[in-house]
Amino acid sequence: MNQMNNFTKGFFKENPIFVLLLGMCPTLGVTSSAINGLGMGLATTFVLVMANIVVSMVKNIIPEKVRIPSFIVIIAAFVTVVELLMQAYLPALFKSLGLFIPLIVVNCIVLGRAEAFASKNDVLSSAVDGASMGLGFSLALTMLGTIREFLGSGMMFGIKIFPEDYGMLLFVLAPGAFIALGYLIALINRIRKV
Amino acid sequence: MEYILIIISAVFVHNIVLSQFLGICPFLGVSKRISTAVGMTGAVTFVLVLATIVTYLIQKNILDPFNIGYLQTISFILVIASLVQLVEIILKKVSPSLYQALGVFLPLITTNCAILGVAILTIQKDFNLMESVVFAIANALGFGLALVLFAGLREHLELIEIPKGLKGTPIALIVAGILAMAFMGFSGLV
Numbered sequence: 001m002n003q004m005n006n007f008t009k010g011f012f013k014e015n016p017i018f019v020l021l022l023g024m025c026p027t028l029g030v031t032s033s034a035i036n037g038l039g040m041g042l043a044t045t046f047v048l049v050m051a052n053i054v055v056s057m058v059k060n061i062i063p064e065k066v067r068i069p070s071f072i073v074i075i076a077a078f079v080t081v082v083e084l085l086m087q088a089y090l091p092a093l094f095k096s097l098g099l100f101i102p103l104i105v106v107n108c109i110v111l112g113r114a115e116a117f118a119s120k121n122d123v124l125s126s127a128v129d130g131a132s133m134g135l136g137f138s139l140a141l142t143m144l145g146t147i148r149e150f151l152g153s154g155m156m157f158g159i160k161i162f163p164e165d166y167g168m169l170l171f172v173l174a175p176g177a178f179i180a181l182g183y184l185i186a187l188i189n190r191i192r193k194v
Numbered sequence: 195m196e197y198i199l200i201i202i203s204a205v206f207v208h209n210i211v212l213s214q215f216l217g218i219c220p221f222l223g224v225s226k227r228i229s230t231a232v233g234m235t236g237a238v239t240f241v242l243v244l245a246t247i248v249t250y251l252i253q254k255n256i257l258d259p260f261n262i263g264y265l266q267t268i269s270f271i272l273v274i275a276s277l278v279q280l281v282e283i284i285l286k287k288v289s290p291s292l293y294q295a296l297g298v299f300l301p302l303i304t305t306n307c308a309i310l311g312v313a314i315l316t317i318q319k320d321f322n323l324m325e326s327v328v329f330a331i332a333n334a335l336g337f338g339l340a341l342v343l344f345a346g347l348r349e350h351l352e353l354i355e356i357p358k359g360l361k362g363t364p365i366a367l368i369v370a371g372i373l374a375m376a377f378m379g380f381s382g383l384v
Contacts (some may be wrong), residue, residue, distance in 0.1 A: 021363055024222060025307045069275055072304075084264060093218035102267040102314055106307040108219060167263035172211045176380065178371030186357075186364035 006128050010136030016109045017140035018188040025099045025108040027141060028177040035156045037145025039093045040100060041138025043082050045131065047104050048113060050078045052130035055118040071114045072105070079104045109133060148172060148180050196214060197328045199384055204332035206380040210308055211340040212373060217308030221341055222366060224299070235338035237299040239258035239331070241281060242309055245274050249313040250323060251304035270313050275304045306339055 016022045026044070031037040055072050062070045083101050088096040094101065104110065115134055118126040149155050152172035154162040170176045208214060211221050217238075249270050254327045257263050282300045285293040303309060312333050316326045347369050356365050 019250070021222070022219075024218040025215050028218060072271055072275055073268065076271050080264060080267050083267065099311055099314060099318075103216075103307045103311060105267055105271050106304075106310050170375070173378065174215070175371040175374040177215070178367045178374055182360075182364045182367030182371065185367065186359045189364065190359040 003125070003128050006125055007132045010069055010129075010132030010134070011139060011173070012136075014133075015136045015140060015188075016133055017137060017144075018185055019192075020109075020112075021135065021185075022112055023107045025103065026107060027144065028181060030097050030100050031141055031145040031148055032152070032172050033149045033155075034145040035136070036093070036096055037141035037143075038138060040097055041044055041141040043086065043097075043101065044104055044107060044110070044137055045134025046082055047075060047078045048079075048110055048134040048137075049127055049130035051075045051110055052118040052126040053123055054078075055114045056121060056123045056126035058120045067119065068111075068115070071111060071119075075110050075114065076105050093141075098110060109137060142176075144184060146183055147184065148176055151180070152176060196325070200325060200328050201332040201335075203290055203384045204329060205271070205336040205339060206377065207382075207384050209336045209340055209377050210333045211337055212370070212377045214311070216311040217306050217337055220299075220302060220306055220308075221344065221370070222336075222363065225341055225345040225348055225366075228342060228345045232338075233295055234299045235334070235341055236295065237303060238306065238308065238332035238337055241274075241300075241303050242280060242312060242334045242337075243327060243330045244281065245277055245309050246326050248273055248277060250316060250326045253317050258358070261311075266314070266317070270310055274309055274313070278304050279309055286327045308333070317359065335372075340373070340377075344370060346355075347373070 010016065014020060017024075017027055019123050023044075026040050030040045051071070051074055058070075058074075077101060082104065083094075086097075086101065095157055111127060117129045122130070134174060146156060148171045149157075150161065152169060154164050154167045168176070171180060204210065210216050211218065220234055220238070224230050224277055252269060252273060253266065257266060257269065278300055282293075285300075316329055319329070321329055344366075348366060351365060351369065360368075
C-alpha cells in the first residue's frame with residue numbers, strides 16, 4: 001500500500017473519533033482543556049505505534065487462538081511504560097489525566113488496529129498506520145479540548161481570549177463534553193456529506 | 195450508613211457513565227433497545243463485581259506485599275480478560291439460558307473500560323473488601339440506570355424527524371449530554 005495514503009487516512013477519511021467512533025471514553029473524559037487533550041492523544045499515539053510494531057513483528061509466532069490476550073499483554077506493557085514515564089517527567093499532566101492513562105489499555109482503537117491492521121501487515125506499514133491513527137486521534141482530542149476550553153473558560157491552550165466570567169461553565173463539565181462532541185461529529189458528517 | 199453513602203454517590207452523584215466517562219462504548223453501542231440494555235447491564239454487573247473482588251485480592255495479597263505496584267495495569271487487565279473467558283465457559287455449562295441472554299455481551303466486556311476503571315478506582319479510594327463489593331454493585335447499578343434511561347430515550351428518537359447531519363451518533367451524544375445535565379442536579383447530595 002502507498003505509505004502516503006496510509007499515513008493521511010487517519011486524519012480525516014478514517015479518523016478514529018469522528019468516523020470510526022472508537023475510543024470515546026478518553027475523548028470525553030480528558031478534553032476539558034486543549035493541553036489535556038493533546039497530552040492524552042500523544043500518549044495514545046506512542047502506545048499505538050509501539051504496539052503495532054511489536055504485534056506485526058511477532059504475528060507469525062503467536063498462535064491464532066491466543067492472539068487477543070497476547071495483544072492485550074503487549075499493549076499493557078507499553079501503557080505501563082507511558083504511565084511510568086509520565087509520572088516521572090510530566091507529573092502535572094499525569095495527575096490531570098489520572099485514571100485515563102491506565103485505561104489506554106482498554107481503548108478500542110489500540111486493540112482494533114493491532115487486530116485489524118498490524119496482525120496482517122509488515123512492520124513499516126504498521127508503524128505508519130499506528131502514527132496515522134494516533135495523530136488523527138490527537139487531532140480530534142485537541143480540537144474538542146480547544147472548543148470546550150474556549151467556550152467554557154474563554155481560554156485557548158491556557159491563553160486568555162475573553163474574560164472567564166463570560167464563559168459557559170457547562171462546557172468544561174461533563175454534559176458539555178457530550179454536547180460539544182455531538183455537534184462536532186454532526187459538522188464533520190456535513191462536510192463529508194454522508 | 196457508610197454503605198448507603200457509597201451507593202448514592204456512585205449511582206447518582208458520580209455516575210460512572212455520565213460524570214466519570216467510563217463505559218461509553220457500550221453506552222453508545224448497545225443502547226438502541228431497552229431489552230439489550232438490560233441484558234448488557236446484567237452481564238456488566240456480574241463481571242464487575244467478580245472482577246473487583248479478584249483484583250482487590252490480587253492487589254492486597256500479591257502486588258502490595260512484593261512491592262510490584264507498577265504491574266497493576268498489566269495484571270488487572272489479564273485477570274479481567276481471563277475472568278470474562280471463565281465466566282463465559284462456566285455459564286455455557288451451568289446455565290445455558292442465562293448464557294443465551296448474556297452471551298453476546300460477554301466478549302465485549304473485556305474492553306469495557308468501566309470494569310478496569312472501577313477496579314483501579316477501588317484501589318485508589320482505599321476501600322476494604324466489603325466496601326469494594328458495595329462500590330462495585332453501586333457502580334453497576336449506576337451504569338444500568340444510565341444505560342436503560344438512555345435506551346428509552348433513543349427508542350423515542352427513532353421516531354422523530356431530525357436534520358440529516360445530526361442523525362445517529364450526534365443526536366445520541368447531545369441527548370446524553372442533556373441526560374448528564376439532569377444528573378448534575380444530584381451534585382452536592384453527598
